[in-house]
Amino acid sequence: DAMVIQNPRYQVTQFGKPVTLSCSQTLNHNVMYWYQQKSSQAPKLLFHYYDKDFNNEADTPDNFQSRRPNTSFCFLDIRSPGLGDAAMYLCATSSGTAEKLFFGSGTQLSVL
Amino acid sequence: GENVEQHPSTLSVQEGDSAVIKCTYSDSASNYFPWYKQELGKGPQLIIDIRSNVGEKKDQRIAVTLNKTAKHFSLHITETQPEDSAVYFCAASVAGGSYIPTFGRGTSLIVHP
Numbered sequence: 027d028a029m030v031i032q033n034p035r036y037q038v039t040q041f042g043k044p045v046t047l048s049c050s051q052t053l054n055h056n057v058m059y060w061y062q063q064k065s066s067q068a069p070k071l072l073f074h075y076y077d078k079d080f081n082n083e084a085d086t087p088d089n090f091q092s093r094r095p096n097t098s099f100c101f102l103d104i105r106s107p108g109l110g111d112a113a114m115y116l117c118a119t120s121s122g123t124a125e126k127l128f129f130g131s132g133t134q135l136s137v138l
Numbered sequence: 139g140e141n142v143e144q145h146p147s148t149l150s151v152q153e154g155d156s157a158v159i160k161c162t163y164s165d166s167a168s169n170y171f172p173w174y175k176q177e178l179g180k181g182p183q184l185i186i187d188i189r190s191n192v193g194e195k196k197d198q199r200i201a202v203t204l205n206k207t208a209k210h211f212s213l214h215i216t217e218t219q220p221e222d223s224a225v226y227f228c229a230a231s232v233a234g235g236s237y238i239p240t241f242g243r244g245t246s247l248i249v250h251p
Binding site: 030032057066067068069071074076116118120122125126127128129130131132134 | 172181184239
């Protein structure tokens with residue numbers, strides 16, 4: 027009965043090779059978020075969608091892009107991964123009227 | 139913008155002891171304060187939350203207290219068990235506002251059997 031599903035669970039890519047992470051939700055929530063989390067740190071917001079409205083955090087590198095083709099799915103594209111992009115990537119949702127976030131299990135990205 | 143400070147960064151207790159994690163926030167407009175538990179290799183999960191019109195909330199062994207005047211809130215875990223070992227994050231946001239929470243830096247709780 028997973029509500030926020032992230033695939034894959036682990037992703038290994040090569041330096042500079044584009045990679046796409048995916049997230050789907052069964053909650054029909056308006057808001058979807060992408061967070062980057064490095065070891066022993068708090069999740070760092072990269073961007074979020076309220077429905078189709080895209081909101082980019084000011085310090086999110088241009089190397090990171092996102093797509094939300096419909097309510098249920100959201101993708102994170104890393105155009106040219108660098109070693110510093112190795113991290114756990116978390117997708118989360120919220121209803122927009124309630125404040126609690128529902129997180130997926132994350133995708134652990136390794137860059138070789 | 140909002141700033142959330144969380145202490146301690148690491149907390150080690152013996153099984154059965156109580157654990158307390160404290161957070162302070164800066165924006166007096168914040169009125170929703172969730173706590174998330176993140177187990178190793180998993181995403182954070184909400185364990186308890188409190189709104190600014192309430193001073194305390196309990197759910198079995200966990201409780202959260204809020205002092206609006208001092209702008210701080212705390213997570214209390216009683217009778218700790220090894221499965222409570224995880225990283226705990228506090229957060230603050232404005233309900234009905236930007237729906238973007240500000241997270242604390244996290245507390246790694248270790249419960250020794």
